Amino acid sequence: MILQQEMRSPKRSKDKRSSILYNYYAGFSPEFVEDVVKRLEMNSDAVIMDPWNGSGTTTQVAMRMGYSAIGFDINPVMVIVAKARLLNCTSVVRKRVLDNLESLMKMGLDLQTNRLLDDPLESWLEPESAECFRNIERSIQLLLIGTKYDVIYNTKSLSHISHMASFFYLALFRTLRKFLTTYVSSNPTWIKIPSSKRARIHPSSNEVYEELQNQVYEMIDIVNFMGMDANRDNSQIIQIERASSESIPLPNSSIDLVVSSPPYCTRIDYAIATSPELALLGCSMEGEIKNLRDHMIGTPTIINERSEIRSEWGQTCKSFLRAVEMHSSKASKSYYYKYLIQYFDAIYRSLQEINRTLVESGYCVIVVQDSYYKDIHNDLPKIFCNMADSFGWTVLDRFDFHINRTMAGRNNRIRKYRSSSMATESVLLFKKEK
Known part of the structure; x- marks a missing residue:
């Protein structure tokens, strides 16, 4: 019962959704x-990591509390969204934001550039509208990043993009x-x-620039509401970078605490969910986005048909997979079974990396959600506990929150297999033993 006393729910409250800089389904x-x-x-010298950092809640809170944070x-x-959340909005910085906005708008209108060949924004x-957005993006780079324009999507490291530049990229994301x-469908994660x-x-x-200006002012108000001011200590490490959870670019035993939530096993396509923003960064809506989808955990695309069930995943996982494989519904064996093996393989590889980077006696707090395949329960919290057990981790605590509204609940066909679409979100606290 280490965490449960006076612990607030991981779910974001509805009354605070309006104060979110970027409305990401996961978080x-x-x-x-x-x-x-x-x-x-x-x-006080602890290093906190989130290997599935998403919109950057873990890194933003850790920094605000004075800890080193890596996401x-x-x-x-x-x-970029996570970096934007770290902008330290003192009164001096707020003035810089407004000065930069004025300069960006002038530069964007003055730029005489050729259209980006096969611009994904189109x-x-x-x-003409795509070129307007592209000129603003070019202006952000020329004013706040470097002396020449680069396609951000093709840049492996984003360490050169400052919190200020990220703030304006986020404003442009919101404008778009x-x-x-x-074009947003009934499924909010699909565009x-x-x-x-x-x-x-x-x-x-004129409409684009007016909306950009509105977004910047609204974001300043949100940052003020969120209390983003933070006094950075020179010893603090703040790093947010592009990397896969299956290959964390950190040395062994360098992290004291992990707080994270992996992609749930619900086939949400997070690449498609951010496709307009990816297009703004120069990602092709054909080959490049397909490649990103293929490398994201939980992707609905099948890329590795040779994955096999591993004993380290535990009996709960093996029994679930066998039940899916034998299910009578269409594509159970030909698609869903392969998708699930691919998912669990990626999750286990990620946990291996977390184990490698955690110090002895380090903590790992993970938020996961169960789900169903037709009428078969996918007990993801228990599966995570079984996988953690293979590393010798100890489960110190677990507590559950019931969720009435889920993505599965939007699908009327589930009523054929079960009467309720409720899910359970679980907070799991692990300790890496010596």
């Missing part, structure tokens, strides 16, 4: 991370999203591409 509340760190009484995400969009926008609401060029939209440059 937990800042209050939850703060409670975890306080409850575990971490030393990784394979999706460059989320790396998947949704008419060429404002114009693409018509459609127009079936014909005639269906693309054509916001004017």
Whole structure:
């Protein structure tokens, strides 16, 4: 019962959704991370990591509390979002933001550039509108990053992108999203591409710049509301970078605490969910986004049909997989079984990396959610505990939160197999023993 006393839920409360800089489906509340760190009484020199950093809640809270913070995400969009959250908005910085906004708008309007060949933004926008967004993006780079323009998506490391530059990239992400609401489907994690060029939209440059200005002012208000001011200690390590959880670029035994939530086993396509932002970073909506999807955990695409069930995954996982393989419904064996093996293989490899980077007696706090395949329960919390046991980790605590609304609940066909679409979100506290 180490964590449970006075612990706030990891779920973000509805009344605070309006204060979110970037509405990412995956994520937990800042209050939850703060409670975890306080409850575990971490030393002041502790290093906290999130290998699935997403929108950057763990790194933002850790930095605000004075700890060194390291976060990784394979999706460059989320790396930039997480960096933007770390902008230390003192009154001096707020003035710099507004000065930079004025300079960016002037530079973007003055730029005389050729259109980007096969600009992925033209998947949704008419060429003139795409060029307007691209010129603003070029201006962010020329004013806040470097002397020449680079396609950010093709850059392996994003360490050169400052919190200020990330803030303006996020403002541009939000501006683009404002114009693409018509393409958001009933599934909030999926955005459609127009079936014909005639269906693309054509916001004017005045509309785009006006919306960009609105977004920057709104973001400043959100940052103020969130209390983002932080007094950085020179000894603090703050690193947010592009990397896979299956290959964490850190030395052995370098992390004291992991607080994270891996992609759930629900086939949410997080690459498609961020496809407009990826397009703004120069990611092709054909080959390059397919490659990113293939390398993300939980992707609905099948890339490794040779994966095999490993004994380290535990009996619960093996029994679940065998039940799926034998299920009578269509594609159970030909697709879903392969998808699930691929998912568990990636999760186990990621836990191996977490184990490698954790110090002895280090802690790992993971938020996971169970799910169903048809009528078969996928007890993901128990499977994580079984996998952790293979490393010799100890389960110090677990507590559950029941969720009434899930993505599965949007699918009426589940009623054929079960009456409820409720799920259980579990907080698992592990300790790496000596």
